Amino acid sequence: MVAQRLVEALRTRDTGTWRVTVFAEEPRRPYDRVALTSYFSARDASQLALGDPALWEDPLVTLHLDRAVVAIDRESRTVRDRLGHVTPYDALVLATGSSAAVPPIEGADLGGVFVYRTIDDVAALRGWVTAQEAEAPTVRGKKRPVRGAVIGGGLLGLEAAGALRAMDAQATVIQFGTHLMDAQLDLGGGQALERLIRARGIDVRTSTATAAFRPRRGTRDVGRLDFAGGGRLDADVVVLATGVRPRDELAREAGLEIGPRGGAVVDLTCRTADPAIYAVGEVACIQGSCIGLVAPGYAMAEVVADQLLGGQGVFPGADTATKLKLTGVDVASFGDAHGRTPDAVEVVWADPVAGVYKKLVLADDARTLLGGVFVGDAEPYASLRPLLGGELPGDPSAFLLPAAADGAAKPEIALPDDATVCSCNNVTAGTIRAAVTEKGCTDLAGVKACTRAGTSCGSCLPLVKRLTTTELAKAGVAVSTALCEHFDLSRAQLFDAVRVVELRTFSAIIDRFGRVPDGADGPGRGCDICRPVIASILASLGSGHVLAGEQAALQDTNDHALANLQKDGTYSVVPRMPGGEVSPDGLIVIGQIARDFGLYTKVTGGQRIDLFGARIDQLPEIWGRLVEAGFESGHAYGKALRTVKSCVGSTWCRYGVQDSVGMAVNLELRYRGLRSPHKLKLGVSGCARECAEARAKDVGIIATDKGWNVYVGGNGGFTPRHAQLLAEDLDDAALVRTVDRFLMYYVRTADRLQRTAAWIEEVDGGLDGVRAVVMDDSLGIAADLDAAMAAHVAGYQDEWKAVLDDPEKLARFASFVNAPSTPDPDLAYVLERGQRRPARPGEREAVLVAGAVLPVLPVRTETAR
């Protein structure tokens, strides 16, 4: 990871002085070890890829996979790799990291005893657990679960225990120290964490030393643990997570100085005693110790890149702040978490019932922040950590107390410019402010692109956003959320306003909430921005047919024609095929209609069929036949639910663990017709192989053998995004409730044309905030959201059927008001691959012309004469 960052930093700034060769021990490109646990759910190593893969295509960068360097010759400045190739260097950077330490416990070499460090380790562990599961005896009609033990109660041990639980194995964490995460947390924090970990079904034994691993009778596989104080524990699998050891063997053999606990000793420029050799990351012994965290490693990478380019950068000191990413458990600590500074004072807030423990460590002036511990609620962490070493504004306890019911605001924190906001990319508050004040960035996306803040793990995004907004406001740049010239309200504000005052017509809404420009006597009649927004809001609030009354004039042409406008002014028609399921009879009907109307036919990415080239006057006839055959609108034309894509699932697939098609059909029928700020796509996969590509959808649902995992915020398109995990192992009812609330919360609060990914970034609290609202009802609106979705489901009607039943709406599909069935005479087509397509300018002479008969005019004005 650190090597990748170094190459990236060097290639970003260097204009071609350095040619970089990277020797990697593993047979794969550098990957995100911090996210290793996610490999359990994703099972796709490529999702752990780091940075832009184009880095490795750079002509000045050579990456040798599976070719560890075995020796350094400092005399001749060459390295020899595993294959015996000798490569010369001008500068050599050791970024060999560390390996998992195997404690000297008897039996550590037995089968079923694993370390937890690389993708291969994780894959081997998973394979072992799966095999044990198959062999496990059946007790009283139920399979006995696989029993797992994790040696070590630190960050890594807890991650490993979580991974075991994710595989349905039992997990017991054995901690030698007095409490969990004792390197980062004090006793109180560790005990609070233990309660939270137990609540996740993980057993914990503290102050326990393991004396030996014993094999199962007649095998060399682990069967139980014997503890030093007596007592034993049966286990089918053991994970060792007792620490890491720097991979300093190359440095040792090259005669470089090695630190007291290993690691190549370097100065603050990350250089060893040999001026041509640097060490970065976990293998570097800097300021007397090796640091097993990624942020300081990245900082070292930046220092070396700077030094190589002739800069004067030095290591700023380790930021050892930690935030545990074990799903559902918030743990964070920074600075002097144990209060070891002489005369330090501690302010503690503990709520054992809620499982919350928060502590600030202050200097003896009771103002200067020295450190902090947060368990169960890490919300203050992001804003307090950058204040480390500075003075707290206001009463320290105010930062720890839960938000008061009367809404008393917490003290505003003004970060000093040198406070690090994004520790992944080492971006300070000052840099973010400068992005606004000097570089002219006007929104979060601009600041992210300009500074790289929040582009790695994303945990600092709420803070980056707040800084950006504050700075924009200070600079007098009005952060306008106004919809358009007709409304000062944002879409979300307008949605609430319309919902609360129960206005149901555009005229009433613009009269009440529209902006009246200076000198004008009224708010105007809207535009192509606010009219469709209000149409969408009215539709989301269940205000009848989209073409009913005044609403019809608000719709974009697609919604107005209930079809998708194409470049020549004709439309495409997409009947709904829930879950991508279609009967042979249905396919035949569609084929006959396409043939009868000469429609160009193509299968869409959403597992349905698109019929192109329908004239507006043909739409009612086409839909008459589709509705008769049992089809209904697919809403391909709307900012609405499009499709729920599915794989074939457990009904047919050898590997499927749930009925993904059944669930997809169920969800598509539930959410069909739901209007939203932008299009909505869902996907359901029947197993972790993810054939439905659900994580590229706004809501992706992936089957587990216990239920369903829900991912949110994915999309394809211009800025592809993978959906992020919202909730795990839900049963059918919980899944539907979760998706109901997520979608309705999005519909109500997102901006116009904001997909779910961008919305999750912008909405209060980010993904965690969304999770709190959807899963824990933190805003107390869940019942309201549930009721709104229930009303949507109950009120659904097929828009096309309703049009066919209503002569007034049908009249809107005339080609010409005075010649309703005369086709547009300018339409022209040519044949290509057996189907027609619009003629290009040069082809218009030699084409099949669509309406060969010229209309007789005027046809409907007799009464006027």
Added chain:
Amino acid sequence: MSAWTPVCRLADLAVERGAAALLATSGEPEQIALFRMTDDEVLAVQQLDPYSGANVMARGIVGTRGGELTVAGPVYKQVFSLRTGRCLDAAGYTPRYGLPGDLTTYPARVVDGVVMVGSTGETSGGMRG
């Protein structure tokens, strides 16, 4: 501008939603877009959208910009003045096939509930006429 052609009844037009019509005078019929305003005034412009080359102007969204009545092109979202035909916002596009970027307007009036359109087109910029 002497010839007024009756095109349809006012009641055939929806308020603030365009309708296409064929205007037969001499030779090829012209395609026009009719717009009925909230006060029952009718405005007429060419149906050809110069930015897409398709006959679709009647399907655009009606509105106002700074008090001026407008229609937005339904394909690439240009904004045109309904009264002058002038393109107020090209939305970063250029017209197709070398077409003028402004719309031809047609005089229109309502007589006894019948929409009458003048036979001679005018453009605001005088590019064609």
